[in-house]
Amino acid sequence: MTTTQTKKQQIYEAAARLFRDKGYSATSMRHLAEAVALKASSLYNHIGSKEELLRDICFENAHKYLSGLQAIAMTRDSNLDKIKSLIDLHLDMATEDITSVTAFNDEWRHLSEPWLSDFIQLRKDYEKGFLEILEAGMNAGEIHRADAHTLLYTILSSIRWLYDWRKPEKPMDTERIKQQISNFLVRGLVN
Amino acid sequence: MTTTQTKKQQIYEAAARLFRDKGYSATSMRHLAEAVALKASSLYNHIGSKEELLRDICFENAHKYLSGLQAIAMTRDSNLDKIKSLIDLHLDMATEDITSVTAFNDEWRHLSEPWLSDFIQLRKDYEKGFLEILEAGMNAGEIHRADAHTLLYTILSSIRWLYDWRKPEKPMDTERIKQQISNFLVRGLVN
């Protein structure tokens, strides 16, 4: 059974993919319309504006990351296990929705005020929560001591290629790749 | 003594910075002109076109990476030491020229044919050389066995935040950060 999508959903998915492939600025409404078999003017029967598309995509993903972080933070797991869960969260988001994550990492800068400030605040909140777990892990002797900011950004960046990589030359086993990345990062962290 | 720059050099540097901050498509010639205290039409006394700027920046960096790789590959170092040198190469490029590296990693996709194909070929060559060293390191038992592509892309991505990160809140000790990133990655690689 192929799940039926509303035209609005189709537009949002096509927009996310185009924003990823060409970037927000290089994506025109006429291109987007073509991707969903419409004319540009018809798009406005379903959406408000081009920036509204970007805005919704960015904030939807930001909230996914934040709620994922909060769920992990309130468990009773060890700090190392929390970090492993966070890495898994990023890997899952990257593999399950390879289009939208780029918006969260790259295209948000094309937001205009006041949403730009709002988004930056959400990102800061996320980083703060992640940093606290990293530092707690260091204080507990679970992970190698280093500048937490450096570790955080290195971890976040290292997963970017998964949704950034455009050449699906082989449908490689996603689970295997995820585990290898996780292994690699955790080996670099643990004491 | 402040070294005197030609207007052309100023334009290229401003362009690299704008391409990094706003992206190629969102950077207008009128913006760029303002950044070097000119009117848009005056830019064309010094440069050929907007895309020529992108092209030169992309290929200059691509060749820097490739020559760095070749120099490292022909040494008699162990494979692990070669990988350490490659990581250092990326860290050095990222910290010494924080503007242009983005072009190499992100903005090259806005090139048009035939330069786009040429650039992709250069990137493939680079990846091939890096992969060979990684695989040799695995065969020699120097680094942990895993899918080499996965390791390569994870390493390359993990360094991106250095030139991507826009908030120089503290002038943190660059050498310290570089060493911590290198430590983190090498710990994840070694057997």
Place this chain on the structure above:
DNA sequence: TTTTTGCAAACGAACGTTCATTCGTATTCG
């Protein structure tokens, strides 16, 4: 019938670029 959807046409704005012209400063020539 009322509401939703699609489209052609058109809007002002911004885009990269070209053009004729001007200004200042060297270089050449009488």
Place this chain on the structure above:
DNA sequence: CGAATACGAATGAACGTTCGTTTGCAAAAA
């Protein structure tokens, strides 16, 4: 020397094109 010439650099105006978006109206769905 002074006058004539050449040239690099900067500019405002305008070009054709594309941009995001609006409008008015027809067809389809409810």
